[in-house]
Amino acid sequence: MRPLLLSLALLSAVACSRTDERPPPTDRFVYPSGLVHRSVPGSTNGILYVASANFDRCFDQGTVMAVDLDRVSGSGGDGLKSLGEYDPAAKTAELGQLNVAPESFRYIDNFAGEMALWERTDASPRLFIPTRGDGNYLHYVDITAPTQLTCANSPQSNDCTAGALSLASGVAGAQEGQPRADAPFGVSVDTSGIPDPDEGKEGVRVWVTHLNPVDSPQRSQTNYESYLVDVPGQEPGLSSADFHPLNLAGFPIGGTNSVVADERYVFFTGRLSNTRISDTTLSRRTLVRVLDKQNLEANQFIEPGLDLGFAASEARGLALTPRSTLTPSAPRRLYVAVREPDTLLIVNVEGIETASNTPKLTVVGAVPLPNGPSQVKLVSRGESRSELVLVSCTDAGVVAIYDPEVGQVVAQVAVGEVNGTQSPQPFGLAVQQQGGGARIFASNFGDGRISVIDIKELGSPQLARLVAHLGVRQDEGESAQCQEEQL
Numbered sequence: 001m002r003p004l005l006l007s008l009a010l011l012s013a014v015a016c017s018r019t020d021e022r023p024p025p026t027d028r029f030v031y032p033s034g035l036v037h038r039s040v041p042g043s044t045n046g047i048l049y050v051a052s053a054n055f056d057r058c059f060d061q062g063t064v065m066a067v068d069l070d071r072v073s074g075s076g077g078d079g080l081k082s083l084g085e086y087d088p089a090a091k092t093a094e095l096g097q098l099n100v101a102p103e104s105f106r107y108i109d110n111f112a113g114e115m116a117l118w119e120r121t122d123a124s125p126r127l128f129i130p131t132r133g134d135g136n137y138l139h140y141v142d143i144t145a146p147t148q149l150t151c152a153n154s155p156q157s158n159d160c161t162a163g164a165l166s167l168a169s170g171v172a173g174a175q176e177g178q179p180r181a182d183a184p185f186g187v188s189v190d191t192s193g194i195p196d197p198d199e200g201k202e203g204v205r206v207w208v209t210h211l212n213p214v215d216s217p218q219r220s221q222t223n224y225e226s227y228l229v230d231v232p233g234q235e236p237g238l239s240s241a242d243f244h245p246l247n248l249a250g251f252p253i254g255g256t257n258s259v260v261a262d263e264r265y266v267f268f269t270g271r272l273s274n275t276r277i278s279d280t281t282l283s284r285r286t287l288v289r290v291l292d293k294q295n296l297e298a299n300q301f302i303e304p305g306l307d308l309g310f311a312a313s314e315a316r317g318l319a320l321t322p323r324s325t326l327t328p329s330a331p332r333r334l335y336v337a338v339r340e341p342d343t344l345l346i347v348n349v350e351g352i353e354t355a356s357n358t359p360k361l362t363v364v365g366a367v368p369l370p371n372g373p374s375q376v377k378l379v380s381r382g383e384s385r386s387e388l389v390l391v392s393c394t395d396a397g398v399v400a401i402y403d404p405e406v407g408q409v410v411a412q413v414a415v416g417e418v419n420g421t422q423s424p425q426p427f428g429l430a431v432q433q434q435g436g437g438a439r440i441f442a443s444n445f446g447d448g449r450i451s452v453i454d455i456k457e458l459g460s461p462q463l464a465r466l467v468a469h470l471g472v473r474q475d476e477g478e479s480a481q482c483q484e485e486q487l
Contacts, residue, residue, distance in 0.1 A: 024052065024059035026105050027098055029471045031055035032443035032450060034115025034129060035430035040146040045069035045080050046432055047146050048441055048470075050450065051112035051129050061161070062112050064129060064139070066104040066147040072470055073097045083434045084456045086467040093468040104147045107159040109133035113185035114258065114375070114428065118204070118233055126152065126233070128206050130184035135161060136168035138184060138208055140236055153236060165236040167208065167229055173240030177218030181210035181229050181243065183255070186268070189233060190261035192293075204233035207266055209256035213273050224253045224277050228268055228291060244291060244299045246270075251286055251303075252278040258317045258375070264354045265302075266291040267334060269315035287315040288336055288347070290359055302359060309363035310345055312338035317376035319389065320349065326383050333404070334361065335389050337373035344369050344376075344391060344402055344409075370396030370412055377429040379438045381458045388461050392426040392442055399426055399442050399453060401461050410462040415442050415451035416469070422446065440464070448474025 024030060034051040047066055054062040072095045073079050080095055110133035118126045127149075129139040139160045140152035153163030167181040174180060186209035208231060213224040227243040247253060252272060259268040270286025272278065287310075290302040321333045334347040346365035351358050372395030379388040386404040393400055397418045401411040416424030425446030432439040440453040452468040455461050 022059050024054060024061055024063050024107070026063075026100060026102075028096075028474070029065070029443075029448050029450065030059060030063070030474055031445055031448065032471075033112045033428050033445060035428040035441055035443050035450070036115050036117045036127060037430040037432050037441060038117070038125070038143075038146070039432060043068070043070055043146070044082055048430065048450065049115065049117075049127060049143075050443065051108065051115050053112045053445070054110045055445070057110060061107045061159075062110045062131060062133070064106050064108050064112075064127065064141055064149060064160070065098070065100050066143070066149050067098055067100060067470065068104070068147050071099045073099065080452070080468055080470075083432075083437050083439050083454050086454060088465065092466050095468055095470050096472040098471060101147060104149060105158070106141060106149045106151055107161065108139050108141075109135050109137045109161050109164070111183075114187050116187040116189045116206070118189045118191070118206075124150075128187050128189065128233075130187050130208055132183040132185065132211065135164060135166050136180075136182055136184055136210075137161065137164035137166055138187070138206070138231060138236075139164050165231065165238060167210065167231075167238065168214075171238055171240055171243075176216045177220075178214060178216040178223075178225055179227055179240050179243030179245070180214050181208065181227055182214050183211040184208050184229070185211050186256065186258040188259045188261050188266075190266070192261065192263050205261070206231045206233045207259045207261055207268070209259050209268055211255040211257070211271060211273075213253050213255060213277060221277070226253065226255055228256060228259065228266070230296070244296070244301070246286075246289065246301065248303060250282060251284045252280055252282050254278060254286055254314070257315065260318055260320050262320060262352055264293055264356070265352050265359055266293060267318060267320060269318050269336060271316070272314045285311075285313060287312060287338060287345070288318065288334070288361065290361070304359075304361035306336075306345065306347065306361060306363055310338070310343070310366050312343060312345075313340035314338065316374050317391070319376040319378045321378065321387055324383065335376050335378075335402075337369065337376050337391055339373065342369045342371055342373050342393075343367060344373065344389065346404075365407075367402055367409060369393060369400055369409065370398050372396060373400070374427050375429045377431055379431055379440075379455070379458065380433065388455075388458065390429055390431070390440060392429050394425045394427055394445070395423060397423040397426065397446075399429070399440060399451075401455075401464055403461055411464045413453050413464050413466055415453070415466060416444055416447050416449065422475075424449070424451070426451065448472065
């Protein structure tokens with residue numbers, strides 16, 4: 001089952017039919033999606049920021065929570081142990097009590113996607129959360145204290161939809177319904193410092209993808225286009241110049257999924273759209289494209305032709321290794337999760353430094369993955385070693401760990417129970433580095449919990465194991481009752 005692929009129209013059809021208000025719960029997650037982890041002074045386990053997508057619309061809105069991992073507890077009062085403290089023979093700890101304070105909880109629009117963090121040096125850290133609900137918003141949420149969240153556009157309110165930045169309505173300069181970005185999904189903060197012709201952006205960009213191509217005129221089902229959107233990180237604002245059109249002759253019309261920004265170039269993945277608006281008989285597919293930030297006015301995209309080196313139908317998450325300080329001229333690696341076949345593509349990336357006009361991307365490996373690969377994250381093992389690559393495999397219900405030094409997936413950690421067609425559906429990933437080990441957090445979109453996976457020693461990633469669940473199952477209790485009312 002792949003609920004992330006359902007259309008918004010279908011979602012509306014299955015939403016709870018009621019007129020009474022039903023605010024989202026403050027004590028649990030509801031279809032958790034985007035995750036961010038922060039280590040903060042005085043905290044052992046840090047803070048986990050979780051966006052809940054409210055996918056079945058059993059509640060009026062989605063949420064974002066700041067969860068103090070030192071305060072979560074189980075029914076017996078036990079808390080989350082530190083990395084390395086769990087007995088390998090022990091059962092998975094069930095820590096259902098989140099103990100979230102009122103200031104640690106804010107409302108957002110429905111259908112949250114990925115989430116990104118901007119660690120500002122001169123102000124509070126800021127979260128960016130794209131949502132595919134009715135407003136097609138990008139939410140700006142400030143972390144005014146480690147567990148205190150503030151809506152950047154409406155600081156006196158606990159509802160961040162008030163004044164949120166819509167990517168699909170009210171765009172200055174738009175004509176006949178374009179440009180706009182329906183179903184914003186992926187997000188990346190760009191603090192590279194490349195000069196920006198729009199001085200209002202103060203050199204900090206937030207790049208946003210969107211899943212659904214948009215028609216012109218709106219609702220005409222004609223003249224479809226997709227965009228990569230470039231918004232300011234400091235002060236919300238948007239014009240038609242911030243939308244970079246993507247369609248190329250010979251390629252199906254599709255959406256965009258995930259994005260990562262580097263010194264000069266921005267890399268993003270392509271995702272197929274509904275066959276009613278896309279000619280899927282075309283042989284070419286958009287897996288990865290590259291935008292040159294020094295030629296934004298010309299919308300200079302580079303199509304590296306990765307689909308000619310590996311035939312896949314679409315791509316999802318991606319991650320770019322940082323430049324090595326030991327061998328700065330060495331090629332970097334781009335890891336891309338593609339589907340049909342479900343595979344981790346390994347791409348050598350050269351010529352992407354600021355002074356280079358000729359980036360080169362070459363497929364150098366393809367590793368089979370469990371079903372439904374989604375997000376990709378890297379775990380650093382220091383300058384002298386290759387990063388571990390994490391992939392959330394939504395349909396298979398596992399987090400896969402690829403070790404480049406071994407050349408294969410060395411662990412597949414099941415994050416919950418798979419019952420018939422029901423799966424925990426891991427999606428979002430966050431990493432807490434701790435000395436020689438790492439703790440991985442995965443949002444279980446399907447069962448409503450956050451899975452905690454420990455790698456005690458990064459030299460032995462094959463020993464990674466599930467140690468805890470945070471939150472309670474969403475197919476039990478109040479959420480299960482709401483789902484029954486829909487039938």
